[in-house]
Amino acid sequence: MSSKQGGTRAAAAAGDSTPRATVAELRRVHPDAHCELDHGSPFQLLIATVLSAQTTDVLVNRVTPRLFERWPDASSLATASPEEAAAQLQSLGLGMYNQKGKNLVGLARLLVERHGGEVPRTLAELVALPGVGRKTANVVLGVAFGAPEGVVVDTHVQRLSQRLGWTRHTEPPEIERDLCALFPRGDWDLLSHTLIFHGRRVCFARKPACAACGVSDRCPSAFHADSVGRKAPRARSTAAPGPTTNAAARKATTTVAKAAGRVAPAARSKR
Numbered sequence: 001m002s003s004k005q006g007g008t009r010a011a012a013a014a015g016d017s018t019p020r021a022t023v024a025e026l027r028r029v030h031p032d033a034h035c036e037l038d039h040g041s042p043f044q045l046l047i048a049t050v051l052s053a054q055t056t057d058v059l060v061n062r063v064t065p066r067l068f069e070r071w072p073d074a075s076s077l078a079t080a081s082p083e084e085a086a087a088q089l090q091s092l093g094l095g096m097y098n099q100k101g102k103n104l105v106g107l108a109r110l111l112v113e114r115h116g117g118e119v120p121r122t123l124a125e126l127v128a129l130p131g132v133g134r135k136t137a138n139v140v141l142g143v144a145f146g147a148p149e150g151v152v153v154d155t156h157v158q159r160l161s162q163r164l165g166w167t168r169h170t171e172p173p174e175i176e177r178d179l180c181a182l183f184p185r186g187d188w189d190l191l192s193h194t195l196i197f198h199g200r201r202v203c204f205a206r207k208p209a210c211a212a213c214g215v216s217d218r219c220p221s222a223f224h225a226d227s228v229g230r231k232a233p234r235a236r237s238t239a240a241p242g243p244t245t246n247a248a249a250r251k252a253t254t255t256v257a258k259a260a261g262r263v264a265p266a267a268r269s270k271r
């Protein structure tokens, strides 16, 4: 055992290993955790978040300066055609440009028609916009307005919640429910950013850096997390469904359940 592991284990023995204490420690490790999508207004954050579907924040941040230079707000983007927006996105190197271009123009027009060009402040109004799901809506509500109506569960939050034993579930809606029950509303926004920071920098999907992790002392998956919280490999399209496929699926489910089963009693308690 390294001196770091020994130190953190000793600290855990003396301290609190509840989910809230674990998050407090993660916040100490990542004091600068924040939304990594560059933006200058709620509208720009909404656009950047819609663009971030199926791609990285780094790529979106490369694309948005030129996009916002041309269409800085809803009223300007509403005058564009979906084809123009798609061509702009394509020229900037973004994938799924046809669908995303259509969504951007569609949501800009709805913002103008229904909300005077402003970004609405409720989940129900936001998810009525093209390309905006619950996750995107809560990013905007949390980051732009400090009033999320849920916890943002992206791939990192999903994986870490399972590894840290905070949920037995594998799908975002159920994971979100578990997280909302474990943490007070005032923590929801920063909780997501902190877990995303940790997922991007330490708790990688493949080969998580448990030896360098500040919460390895209280993580039930520490040093055997590689298969926990990762998406099950896709079944090969040529394979007929049968005993092998089913056995693999059962094995993946059991691995996640086993890890989640190591939740400390305090971690399972609802507020």
Ligand code: SF4
Binding pocket: 163, 164, 202, 203, 204, 208, 209, 210, 213, 214, 215, 216, 217, 219, 220, 221, 222, 223, 225
């Ligand atoms: S100990 Fe390992 S699995 Fe647990 S949170 Fe840290 S990096 Fe992730």
